[in-house]
Amino acid sequence: MSATFALFGVLIAPVLQALFVLALQRPPGLRDVMHIGFALATAICAARLVGAAADGEMVRIALAQPLPNVALAFVVEPLGALVAATIGGLGFLHAVHSAGIVRATQEKAPARLMAFMALASGATMAVAFSANLFTFFVAYQVLTLCVFPLVAHRGDEEARRAGRTFLATLLTASMGLFLPAMIWTYAIAGALDFQPGGVLAGRVDALTANILLVLFVLGLAMAAMPPLHRWLPESSRAPDPALVTIQGVAILPAGGVGLIKVAAFVFGPALATAQFAAYGLIALAGVSMCVAALIALSRQDVRERLAYSCMAQSLAVVLGVLVALPMGLFAAALQIVALACSATTLTMAVGTTGAITTRRTVADYAGLGRVMPWTFAGFALAAASMIGMPPFSGAWAKLWLITATAGAGLVWAAALVGAAAVLTFAHLGPLAANTLAGKAPTDAFKRPDGASILLAAPVILSAAATLWLLVMADPLSSFLAPIWSDGR
Amino acid sequence: MGAYVELARAHAPLLMMSTAFAAAVLATLSPPRVSWVIACGGALLSAVFAFDLALRLLLGGGEFAFLVEAVALETDGVTIFGAALLSFASVAALVAAGAQLGDYEKRAAPFALALALMVQAAWIGALGARDLIGLFVAVETAWLAAVALLALSAERSAQNGAMRMLSAGGVGAALFLAGAALIYHATGALDLPRIAAAHIEMADAAALGAGLIVLSIALKAGVAPLHEWLGAGFSRANGLAAIVIGAVGVTGALAVLVRLAGYFAQAPAMGDGVSIALALLGGASVVIGSLQAVGATNLRRLAAYAGAAQAGGILLCVALGSPAGVAAALIQLTALVATALALFGGAAAGGVRTLDGLDGLGRRAPLAGAAIMTGAISLMGAPLTLGFLGRWRLVEAGVGAGWWWAAGAVIFASLAGVFYGGRLIERLYFRRAGEVYLGGAGAWRFATAPLLIAAIVVTMLGIAPGLLLQAADAAAAHLLGAAA
Numbered sequence: 001m002s003a004t005f006a007l008f009g010v011l012i013a014p015v016l017q018a019l020f021v022l023a024l025q026r027p028p029g030l031r032d033v034m035h036i037g038f039a040l041a042t043a044i045c046a047a048r049l050v051g052a053a054a055d056g057e058m059v060r061i062a063l064a065q066p067l068p069n070v071a072l073a074f075v076v077e078p079l080g081a082l083v084a085a086t087i088g089g090l091g092f093l094h095a096v097h098s099a100g101i102v103r104a105t106q107e108k109a110p111a112r113l114m115a116f117m118a119l120a121s122g123a124t125m126a127v128a129f130s131a132n133l134f135t136f137f138v139a140y141q142v143l144t145l146c147v148f149p150l151v152a153h154r155g156d157e158e159a160r161r162a163g164r165t166f167l168a169t170l171l172t173a174s175m176g177l178f179l180p181a182m183i184w185t186y187a188i189a190g191a192l193d194f195q196p197g198g199v200l201a202g203r204v205d206a207l208t209a210n211i212l213l214v215l216f217v218l219g220l221a222m223a224a225m226p227p228l229h230r231w232l233p234e235s236s237r238a239p240d241p242a243l244v245t246i247q248g249v250a251i252l253p254a255g256g257v258g259l260i261k262v263a264a265f266v267f268g269p270a271l272a273t274a275q276f277a278a279y280g281l282i283a284l285a286g287v288s289m290c291v292a293a294l295i296a297l298s299r300q301d302v303r304e305r306l307a308y309s310c311m312a313q314s315l316a317v318v319l320g321v322l323v324a325l326p327m328g329l330f331a332a333a334l335q336i337v338a339l340a341c342s343a344t345t346l347t348m349a350v351g352t353t354g355a356i357t358t359r360r361t362v363a364d365y366a367g368l369g370r371v372m373p374w375t376f377a378g379f380a381l382a383a384a385s386m387i388g389m390p391p392f393s394g395a396w397a398k399l400w401l402i403t404a405t406a407g408a409g410l411v412w413a414a415a416l417v418g419a420a421a422v423l424t425f426a427h428l429g430p431l432a433a434n435t436l437a438g439k440a441p442t443d444a445f446k447r448p449d450g451a452s453i454l455l456a457a458p459v460i461l462s463a464a465a466t467l468w469l470l471v472m473a474d475p476l477s478s479f480l481a482p483i484w485s486d487g488r
Numbered sequence: 489m490g491a492y493v494e495l496a497r498a499h500a501p502l503l504m505m506s507t508a509f510a511a512a513v514l515a516t517l518s519p520p521r522v523s524w525v526i527a528c529g530g531a532l533l534s535a536v537f538a539f540d541l542a543l544r545l546l547l548g549g550g551e552f553a554f555l556v557e558a559v560a561l562e563t564d565g566v567t568i569f570g571a572a573l574l575s576f577a578s579v580a581a582l583v584a585a586g587a588q589l590g591d592y593e594k595r596a597a598p599f600a601l602a603l604a605l606m607v608q609a610a611w612i613g614a615l616g617a618r619d620l621i622g623l624f625v626a627v628e629t630a631w632l633a634a635v636a637l638l639a640l641s642a643e644r645s646a647q648n649g650a651m652r653m654l655s656a657g658g659v660g661a662a663l664f665l666a667g668a669a670l671i672y673h674a675t676g677a678l679d680l681p682r683i684a685a686a687h688i689e690m691a692d693a694a695a696l697g698a699g700l701i702v703l704s705i706a707l708k709a710g711v712a713p714l715h716e717w718l719g720a721g722f723s724r725a726n727g728l729a730a731i732v733i734g735a736v737g738v739t740g741a742l743a744v745l746v747r748l749a750g751y752f753a754q755a756p757a758m759g760d761g762v763s764i765a766l767a768l769l770g771g772a773s774v775v776i777g778s779l780q781a782v783g784a785t786n787l788r789r790l791a792a793y794a795g796a797a798q799a800g801g802i803l804l805c806v807a808l809g810s811p812a813g814v815a816a817a818l819i820q821l822t823a824l825v826a827t828a829l830a831l832f833g834g835a836a837a838g839g840v841r842t843l844d845g846l847d848g849l850g851r852r853a854p855l856a857g858a859a860i861m862t863g864a865i866s867l868m869g870a871p872l873t874l875g876f877l878g879r880w881r882l883v884e885a886g887v888g889a890g891w892w893w894a895a896g897a898v899i900f901a902s903l904a905g906v907f908y909g910g911r912l913i914e915r916l917y918f919r920r921a922g923e924v925y926l927g928g929a930g931a932w933r934f935a936t937a938p939l940l941i942a943a944i945v946v947t948m949l950g951i952a953p954g955l956l957l958q959a960a961d962a963a964a965a966h967l968l969g970a971a972a
Contacts, residue, residue: 066950066951072872141870149918163914175906180895180899
């Protein structure tokens, strides 16, 4: 399979997945085969692109030329390939899991749910491989519009309100902040291409760089940077498969990728000239991490708790990006991978639990690990990774993050990262421990046969993925090195 | 045969207007369904002439050399671009009218079709008018035809809307005549090319005159805050009248405004004043139109106010006075036509008036729902739509001229678009139907389909806009070159 074909594949396969799922709604088995089959094809194509990026192959496709000098184009580069491979693999597990969930919950519109999940996956791939700011903006908007139906899927007043908040926040931020920043960048540089070394390097004064940085960071509201974070907790009542898409395999990773692309390919060394704004945003992100982790501690609904927990983890990506050091960008990239693995595992585990036991609150989780050992083993591993406990992937990301912030002389920021990790332990550690150590409930299952393999296997497999950074950190460092090279 | 075709092509500027007039006359003499066929044929023939001219001159790089006609015509780039746009909108509206003839009494239907053709022909005439008197006659003819079309609706409330339009038109006509008199007093000329080239001693009078004429046309284009007639006119119109006034009438007025501004901008004594007036009016229209659209509860009012916001963007482009600005205005004009067709056409096809009526329409009438959704995302300025392209070109031209505030106005319009456009999409696809589907019955209801498909396709031209950009650039360069 050529790399160009694989790049087309990761972009087209999810669209075909959506079409086939909608067209072949009955029998459900055929629908699920299509859903899982195309997700697997997407994952295989994404894996092929990792090889292409590692070999330094130049793969680029341009679909249209909507503006003079600006193409709707996609290119394979290491960051995009890494994120695509991660979310492609997790997306396959998610597809298997969602096939199980819609059966277990007797979902009323499963095909619509699956179709929009597939489209969201395709849009996330487009975000990851976008070749310029314009393409990124298009993919970002498409992703927003594809996830909106997932948030509003239930159709009741609460879901519609969450959908409105989601759509209004993300579109307003992108139109009101990101778009002006993009236009301004175009006016300064005459181009919007993502290029190592940054299109703004040497072309922007300190004031402009500071303003642009604030516009870009806040404009990328998918990263859940306060004050534009309300959409994340509001959307926590979405159906469980949608929650996996939002927190694990689409929205939060897309926000993180956008931040890294902007820092590395738009600013480059010019990020150093925006130090004032960067430090302000680091302080905001660091404090918000701790506050989000504290709020999570106060939430008794597990899905709300996870939403705030994921927000804290996503802000760690923001923090890593803004440190303006290669080490910080590397930490941010690792954090995206770690967050994707952990959040996907946790939300799938919560989904499985909800579908099988209808239990949703922290108190109700006590002892469930004894009757659902695979699911809660996965839950515990992912929680450990989210907390930052070695040897799971979250630990390496946080270690690099603390090293990067301390290396930049921002000891207070490193302390905030540490404090957030402690607070994450406080809201996830006892919860995970209690599920395994508590007394097993006697009437746990709503369904007499418990969780099917479709519901349990993806959880444990994605939890296993949180271990892979243990052996991959060093190779990943050289794999991602072209991102922060200066383009020479 | 070939010789006749060449003869017709040589007289194309006159024929694209006169075929529509002739079809209008024939339509009034025929039974309803026959008159519909005649009206569609006439509009189509007019469109063939207009598109042939555009292909030859704007895309083919041909010479703008026309025979001298018996009427005072001056064909420039914007005339050709605007005529193509108007005839496209008119063909779409008249084909869709097949589904809406039942809205009229049997005797009134042929007259309604004839009036729709009159609106098209008269605005094309206004676009090609060589002097201010010809322009006045053409504009008033178009306006009165639109008023009559609205008044023909069976509903009594439509006649109130027509009265509002008539009153507003009267004010506009008075402003125009006063402006023309002042310009003649200051320059001694009524010919547009001569006005542009005139050595003007009484600069203030000339600038005031030009400003009054701009105000008069802006009023007829529904530019805020001169759009008092807009809400009443649209919300009370039936399907055909709303599509014709919204997509043909408003577009014609805006195209005339672009053309006039191109001529006035070339006269040093008037250029700056006209530019400031257009910029102020444009900025106000963007803000007022957007805010009113956010608060609208009637779909047609929402579309009309959103159109006012888009019209404001067009005025901002024109105010720049540069080829890039005029080209951006023409792109935005194309976006406005597509959006108007999508929203008014979708509303007519779905039998929808209030926003509540949109609930669940995406399932009940998928094509109408898709058209309204496409219009909504274009109003938001979503990427890959013409709405985005037009705004991008405005920002590009504005930033190039140092007009950063224009970029701010565009972003404000997009943000407001997120609210009212998002509301439309939510109602279409995420609410359950609260009303019975009121779309037409029988096979005739499919007559609206070409309009809806055309609106979607044109809106999505933002994906590959090469030819459109080339045509707009050529039209703008020719207008400013011809006027200079």
